[in-house]
Amino acid sequence: MKHILLIFITLFTLTACVEEEEFPNTAQGNFEALWKIIDEHYCFFDYKQQAYGLDWNAVYNKYKVRAKGNIDSYQLFEVFTDMLSELRDGHVNLYTSFDNGRYWKWHENYPTNFSDTLQRRYLGTDYHITSGMQYRILDDQIGYLYVGSFTYDIGEGSLDEIIKHFAFCNGLIIDIRSNGGGNLTSAETLAARFCHEKTLTGYLQHKTGKGHSDFSEMEPQYMEPSSRLRWYKPIAILTNRGVFSAANDFVKTMKCFPMVVTVGDQTGGGSGLPFTSTLPNGWTVRFSACPSYDRNCQQVEFGIAPDYEVNQTDDDFRQGIDTLIEFARKLLVK
């Protein structure tokens, strides 16, 4: 009986609370919380230190002086957004009830290379829509598929219908310009229709601790061919700087297949899987947490260069011609 009592007293004494450091809900407290969340979870510190000299400790000193005293929420939001912009990452956002903090220079500083006015001249009004994708056959027997977003779930039945519709086409244009991403699984479902053998498409890591270099081993990512209808003929993917996140990953995957070329501008990037967290004042911060790489273990965070760099020309625009679509058509007809 005494031994049993001793065991219980020992275990009870050793039982401690699992707690986390809590910052006060002040300008300074929120600043410290935000800086710490990014410091412990953001996944591109080492890469961006090499790419453009990012120093997160220097960022702390630079912005700490701006986030103190009796500044209001709007001013604090501005300080935080400026600080997060130092990461140059479209996956880093600050969500409040009055605004969304963002860094969009990765596409705002570049030509759009996409006009829905021009696209309408190619799609007409009698095009088909399924699973959020628009498609039709162009005059020269080239299939045109526009995937403006991967936020929709792409149904296997929809893909069967699209491939059947394009069965007699000589080539296929997959236009993903200004596709800002969405579900990785949707991008993978689509890509699997163009994959004909198990293919290494890239690598993925995740953080294993709070240090800037605490990462897991690189895990290879493979694409398996779809067991349903597949497309075997040449493909041209149209890209611009608005291709981001899951759409960037789609390009990364498709470039592994031999019958695929990319046409247009460099993609916008965004290769980190984002996580979110919250601040003491209730604001939500989103950040890149898990880096992915291409099949050569290279970063694609700042985008993927096209095989054929083509920009929309003013002359073509005035004539109602989409330079990128026309270039891709000629490429596929060859």
Next chain:
Amino acid sequence: MKNNWIWFVFLMFLVSKAGTAVAQESSSAHIIGIGGTNILDTYISQEKYKGTGLTYLYIRERAKSGKHWSNVFEHELDLSRADDRSKTTSEIEASYNLYWGRYRSWNLLNDHLRLQAGGLVNGTLGFIYNMTSSNNPAQARVAINLMPSAIATYDFRLWKKRFDVRYELNLPLLGVMFSPNYGQSYYEIFSLGNYDHNIVPTTFISAPTFRQQITIDWRANDSFTLRVGYLGNYQQAAVNNLKQHVYTHRVLIGFVKHFEITPRP
């Protein structure tokens, strides 16, 4: 041949029942609880969430007459909603806990005090869901724990009525739990099948989960016993550089049925 096996199993069942034909004392309690919940999960947020929750608790205890060993089953269902301190973001927590314990008992103070000590196996299944996060909004909670446990029950009379005061304490020892790695996404675990220390052995240091309940039973008559009390369940873990706690405090009310199973001669 197949029929022979069925008969053999049936006969063995009858023999085993015949061998255990001893009177059993049993009680079952249906209890509901309401009270505060405190949630922390650093995989989702560094912030603590506080709110209110409901609990349904079923306790069944069974012991053979004249024997010192008893079995206790407890089913605990919890559902909570909690807010952060700014009242801007919310989390929902739901869990099911099964406790199966086996105890040795000692009767003291002219049989007024009954002490039970033993161990129980706890299985946890649940989730925490953050209603504002879009990319890593949820955390799955799956764990199995081996917990030393003790129960003290004291019966007394007041105003010619019989009362029982019962205190139960479950302490942490060893276990195993599911956890994503520090920055590992559920997409990587379940869509890509990448394993990275996701099944984690735990001890009373890394998962100091403990639980206590104190109740007072008022035996109104032979068929009805009213139970009121407090249940505190403090589930905690610090694994894979992630911290998690779900503290629930519940005021309990329910009823207990006592019965005796007497085998036919």
